[in-house]
Amino acid sequence: MSQSVKEVADALANHCRTQTEAEALNTLYHPDAVSVEAMAMPGSDGAETKGLEGIRGKHAWWDANFEVHGGAVEGPFMHGDDRFGLIFRLDATNKQTGERSNMEEIAVYHVSDGKITREEFFYTGS
Amino acid sequence: MSQSVKEVADALANHCRTQTEAEALNTLYHPDAVSVEAMAMPGSDGAETKGLEGIRGKHAWWDANFEVHGGAVEGPFMHGDDRFGLIFRLDATNKQTGERSNMEEIAVYHVSDGKITREEFFYTGS
Numbered sequence: 001m002s003q004s005v006k007e008v009a010d011a012l013a014n015h016c017r018t019q020t021e022a023e024a025l026n027t028l029y030h031p032d033a034v035s036v037e038a039m040a041m042p043g044s045d046g047a048e049t050k051g052l053e054g055i056r057g058k059h060a061w062w063d064a065n066f067e068v069h070g071g072a073v074e075g076p077f078m079h080g081d082d083r084f085g086l087i088f089r090l091d092a093t094n095k096q097t098g099e100r101s102n103m104e105e106i107a108v109y110h111v112s113d114g115k116i117t118r119e120e121f122f123y124t125g126s
Numbered sequence: 127m128s129q130s131v132k133e134v135a136d137a138l139a140n141h142c143r144t145q146t147e148a149e150a151l152n153t154l155y156h157p158d159a160v161s162v163e164a165m166a167m168p169g170s171d172g173a174e175t176k177g178l179e180g181i182r183g184k185h186a187w188w189d190a191n192f193e194v195h196g197g198a199v200e201g202p203f204m205h206g207d208d209r210f211g212l213i214f215r216l217d218a219t220n221k222q223t224g225e226r227s228n229m230e231e232i233a234v235y236h237v238s239d240g241k242i243t244r245e246e247f248f249y250t251g252s
Binding site: 039084085087105 | 162164165173200201202203204205206209210211213230231232234246247248249250
């Protein structure tokens with residue numbers, strides 16, 4: 001039997017709090033999951049990344065480019081029987097520029113048959 | 127020309143911060159806008175409320191049942207060219223039960239042609 005959306009949500013929040021997101025990708029995500037940024041990143045094809053390999057690449061890019069000093073994860077916040085949200089707060093330094101900043105974002109996750117099929121990131125910005 | 131999604135988002139955040147949400151309903155929402163709770167409320171037909179009159183009824187219900195002591199609105203958090211999110215924190219007392227609690231929720235808004243057409247609320251909960 002597949003996990004409920006609340007079980008998936010609690011498990012993902014826990015992985016994010018213990019910096020074990022790589023394990024979350026293996027156990028909680030659908031192989032064809034889609035990850036959608038708030039906007040297209042410079043040099044990318046667009047805002048959407050399709051499939052687990054691409055999402056693992058996004059995590060690797062983040063780890064290579066940012067040093068995280070601290071952070072917090074709030075939630076999960078549930079909506080209906082197929083979605084939940086998390087709030088991320090991060091204190092991180094961009095390794096290229098040396099700029100340290102406090103980042104905050106909302107992530108919304110879609111769940112189908114006990115697997116995360118889509119993640120969408122919402123950022124503050126001008 | 128219709129307002130951009132960022133203009134709508136900033137305007138709604140400002141109305142929420144100044145407790146002028148009633149004006150936001152008049153100026154920023156589509157007449158057929160849909161409001162979706164995290165789950166169906168007890169005694170209601172379901173999680174969805176369709177149309178501005180129904181949404182005004184939800185606001186009236188809230189005002190009649192809760193006394194707000196303080197709160198904060200974070201955002202807007204933008205996603206693509208048609209959605210944004212806000213984070214609400216409230217310190218409020220349920221007038222019926224006398225119970226005072228800190229509430230936190232994420233709201234996601236869909237914008238089309240410069241008007242809010244859908245709002246979706248995400249709550250923490252068991």
